[in-house]
Amino acid sequence: MTDEVIRLQGLTKLYEPTPRWMRVFARSHMTKPVKALDGVDLTVRSGEICAIVGPNGAGKTSMFRILVGLTTATGGTATVHGFDAGRDSEQVRQIVGWMPSEDRSLLMRATSKENLQLHGRLQGMPRRELTDRIGYVLETVNLTAQTESVVAGLSAGMRARLRLARALLPGPRALILDEPTGAVDPIAAHGLLTLIMDLVKQEQLAVLISSHRLEEIEALQSQALLMDRGRVKYSGDLDSLRREWERPEIEFVLADPATAHALAENLIAQGLHAVVEETSVRCRPNPNEPVGAVLSRLGPLTSDIRHVRETPMPLRDLIAQVYERGEA
Numbered sequence: 001m002t003d004e005v006i007r008l009q010g011l012t013k014l015y016e017p018t019p020r021w022m023r024v025f026a027r028s029h030m031t032k033p034v035k036a037l038d039g040v041d042l043t044v045r046s047g048e049i050c051a052i053v054g055p056n057g058a059g060k061t062s063m064f065r066i067l068v069g070l071t072t073a074t075g076g077t078a079t080v081h082g083f084d085a086g087r088d089s090e091q092v093r094q095i096v097g098w099m100p101s102e103d104r105s106l107l108m109r110a111t112s113k114e115n116l117q118l119h120g121r122l123q124g125m126p127r128r129e130l131t132d133r134i135g136y137v138l139e140t141v142n143l144t145a146q147t148e149s150v151v152a153g154l155s156a157g158m159r160a161r162l163r164l165a166r167a168l169l170p171g172p173r174a175l176i177l178d179e180p181t182g183a184v185d186p187i188a189a190h191g192l193l194t195l196i197m198d199l200v201k202q203e204q205l206a207v208l209i210s211s212h213r214l215e216e217i218e219a220l221q222s223q224a225l226l227m228d229r230g231r232v233k234y235s236g237d238l239d240s241l242r243r244e245w246e247r248p249e250i251e252f253v254l255a256d257p258a259t260a261h262a263l264a265e266n267l268i269a270q271g272l273h274a275v276v277e278e279t280s281v282r283c284r285p286n287p288n289e290p291v292g293a294v295l296s297r298l299g300p301l302t303s304d305i306r307h308v309r310e311t312p313m314p315l316r317d318l319i320a321q322v323y324e325r326g327e328a
């Protein structure tokens with residue numbers, strides 16, 4: 001399809017063990033090869049956000065580093081708008097905006113403008129175009145008033161927006177955002193995410209984002225790629241993930257604690273895990289089992305139930321299930 005921007009096909013990255021002679025000097029070294037990415041397939045289209053989720057060591061950073069040309073793949077391909085991230089790194093750099101996770105990449109004693117000027121020059125942007133672009137990107141991230149401010153004096157939220165402005169400098173087709181809200185307080189993080197969503201819509205960017213904050217991923221209404229030790233555990237949208245893995249919690253409210261205990265015993269006898277709290281009993285039915293099926297097995301106890309409530313599974317638990325069942 002023509003609107004495919006980022007495409008990974010069988011992407012593999014193998015880090016070789018540290019050579020024996022180097023182990024003497026290296027602070028840490030590896031004695032065995034590590035497969036950071038193991039045959040990853042992914043497509044991100046323009047106007048789409050894909051969240052990369054995974055525990056430490058899942059391979060998120062390795063994937064990002066390949067896409068921005070900081071390291072090369074050992075197998076498969078990574079392309080952006082048809083350009084190969086390894087072979088055509090020059091072209092890829094002009095159409096990919098990279099927002100690293102930390103402020104370390106900013107010059108703290110320089111102003112916002114100076115940081116962007118330096119970055120643009122390193123990217124080979126012509127001086128005229130760079131001046132216009134700096135004004136535009138600072139306005140886009142609401143930092144026009146901080147154009148001449150020294151970075152050290154900016155808040156964490158402002159610095160994050162400056163890192164985003166820097167990623168936008170080349171006028172990219174794709175954005176790669178590594179933990180963009182990492183050090184930012186929740187209110188500023190919300191502002192940053194809203195800004196990112198608006199940008200995606202307006203400029204039809206394809207975005208890859210990594211975040212350990214799952215509530216943010218839900219708010220972004222993004223696609224999700226769940227990874228573990230270099231392998232893909234799930235790839236698709238969050239609604240399909242819910243349809244496939246959802247096990248809503250059911251709460252039964254009864255007239256008195258004695259009946260609540262009787263109902264809980266019945267559920268436990270059915271092999272379900274049930275928790276009693278005064279007159280309420282909570283349980284999670286088996287996968288794909290509707291609440292009606294549980295009720296039909298309760299017999300005469302059904303008439304003692306005052307209310308039934310269904311609570312959707314939090315995204316955190318949903319994802320944990322994918323990982324746990326994958327292990328099994």
Ligand SMILES: Nc1ncnc2c1ncn2[C@@H]1O[C@H](COP(=O)(O)OP(=O)(O)OP(=O)(O)O)[C@@H](O)[C@H]1O
Nearest residue numbers: 015034035036054055056057058059060061062063
């Ligand atoms: N330069 C490197 N040399 C050797 N091994 C590496 C290198 N970079 C990463 N690894 C290993 O590759 C695996 C994947 O690491 P990567 O940093 O890509 O994962 P991650 O999902 O970004 O983790 P984190 O959330 O901790 O940053 C890990 O086992 C890591 O130790």
